[in-house]
Amino acid sequence: MTSRNAARLARTTGSQPGAGRLHGVDAARGLALLGMMATHLLPTFQSNADLTPTWIGLTFSGRAAALFAVLAGVGLALSTGKQKPLAGPELSAARRGVALRALVIAAVGLTLGGVEVNLAIILVHYGVLFLCVLPFLGMGLKRLLAWAGGWILGSPVLAYLLRPWLLAAEPPLQLGHNPSWEDLATPSRLLADLFFTGYYPVFQWLSYLLVGLVVGRLMLGKAMLPAFLLVAGSVAAVLSKALGVAAMEDWGGRAALEKVLNSPGYPLHSVLQVNLTGIPQEGSWWWLASAAPHSGTTLDLVHTSAVAVAVIGACLLLGRLAEWVDLDLLLPLRGPGAMTLSLYTVHVWVVSGFYLKPLPAGWTEDGMYFAQAATAIVVGMVFVLLKWRGPLEWLGHAANQAGRGQVRNLR
Template identity: 45%
Template sequence: MAVQQVPAGTSQDCSSVGGRLSGVDAARGIALLGMMSVHIIPATDETGQTTTAYLVASGRASALFAVLAGVGLALATGGPHPYRGRRMLATRSGLIVRASLLALLGLTLGAVETPVAIILVYYALLFVCAVPFLSLGARALVPLAVGWALLAPALNHVLRSSLDGSGSSNPTFGSLAEPGVLVTELALTGYYPVLPWIAYLLAGMAVGRLALGSPRVAAGLLVGGAGLAILAKVVSWTLLYPLGGLARIVGSPAVERRLSTSLGGTTPTTSWWWLAVSGPHSGTPLDLLHTIGTALGVLGACLLTIRVAAPLLTPLVAAGGMTLTLYSTHVVALGVAGHDADETALLIVHVIVAVAFAFTWRAYHQRGPLEAVISAAERSVRTFTSNARRGPLP
């Protein structure tokens, strides 16, 4: 969730503030508020119907974060012109440090008694997995992202079919005592399984290699993303209803309800028909394609809006510029104070406090507290690596 700097020399015109794409930060702000809403608002209301928060944000908010992580990685490694040689080596070294610190923070937050499925350790592993792809351009990343979204869920399905079950608890330092179990949960069975989720990172990196300052690119993301999201849902509906897939996999109303709330990261492996669903946090090809589409649509809308009505997005830009700090604070607050109060009121309090703190802090500092610590460590390693390779970077 740490925000990446836009590299010097990248053409991003007036939509950047402090070296950072404001539209990207606004999209991060939307992702943050979406995750807050599903952390606080129940999945179903008193009548048993799926709540609006889950219908809108479940699965889509966390996917938006992951896609934007890929965008940030691309921007931090040259944007449309990927770094080469020593500069890329230094950036890769810094990214490993960033991932390590995110993992430490995630393991620490895992000790908090909270209802939140904490994403940070998964996020850290995603960053490590991104290292081999950092030098690729958009032409290579687009088909790679599509292929990964289509094939990785099937591979995950096969691998999980020989395992006992899905992980359900947040990783903690105690989890390090069983590294095999931890890696299996992070990669295959957990709430944010890294193997299929690499598709989000690759899609975001492909987008980050484009000229995001161009209104034509932004409009393409909006229209293309919306089209992809709709197409994935139509294909899923066709497979499940006219072709009878739903009858083969759903045995009770409770299971069917999970298709509109959350499947906990993975589907059962009892039938290949499960790969036809597109429900939140199912990790299927159609779920990945749908949520990649919604993420691209949100980013395109933010990039367009920031050009014509930037003040409207100011709160989102402020919050989106320090999502790691705000997300971590939100998790701790839910663990310490609980959420027995009226859920809507509690959500409003969390949002107001987050935006107010972001406004206040960013009036004096470019980065949030946790972002500043991680960025400083990453920058030190990059400088050390570049100096160790025969002098400073050109």
């Protein structure tokens, strides 16, 4: 038996941690992690007065986090029956497992929320998204497509209508910081922030998990599907972004929004290219015509979802190429992609150590990023080669198995 066939047999029979995982999916997850780290550590705007976007902001802002969320949906689909969703007692057990895993993720996020750091930590929102997607885990492809399309179209409009009402409360139903354990004492404020008024609004972001479920329910092993995902995702991404830019620049959208903001000289053009977080999107329906990163509009959701689908398709194609040449080309990405929770947590903790402090002598922002990215890649590769789970991945897996009633299978 060749080494390639032996590896395939091991993945099929579940004789190693993470058995049955598509290497391309893990590689895409690793790419999402490195992209999020880039937006955390490298400037997304230049330091001049007009806030000119950097290539980091133009490339990764909004897209890396969305890829992370879409991949969550893909992973859930792969673990709940792939193209044939589970039903009956098996589905109930799977939902219990996902729910317990979600609580682990949220607990890690609430703990990180207590550290002082200038980052928007996604983990609590990520855990809540896992809970919100539970009713959809038993759906087939056609129903998921309908729900995903409807949610992408409808959720931004409902959020636009509800958000001003929530922010008009006294005090406003918005945290203004990362969720922490202390925020459990004010559940209405916490929930409003998580779902509507915070950095990663779960209400709209559920769209990403639904798109991921659609992708995961497809037969990813089919020869032409990765190419289809790459082409279709690229086309949808280009068209949605072009439509958003045309609405803002050619049809009068940006001019109308500048009047609403009533802030002469504010670089709205630059912000629309990189990150709309922090700007109150109210007072004009033109906000819903934007495709700006982190705007949560329909065009933003379509564009970032489509980019994620294209990246997944590209990584799956690279995985096929790696099998063909019998060389693990994806190892530098799939290594960190197999333990993103642990590496993301360590990344946040390390960044918090430099909060409001100068970088060590001789270090630059670029150097700090490449040091952390290289460490993540090396550690991830070592864990994959040794067939180990990351520590927090092991905890999440144990919670999942406990929920499914399979506590003996904790490797």
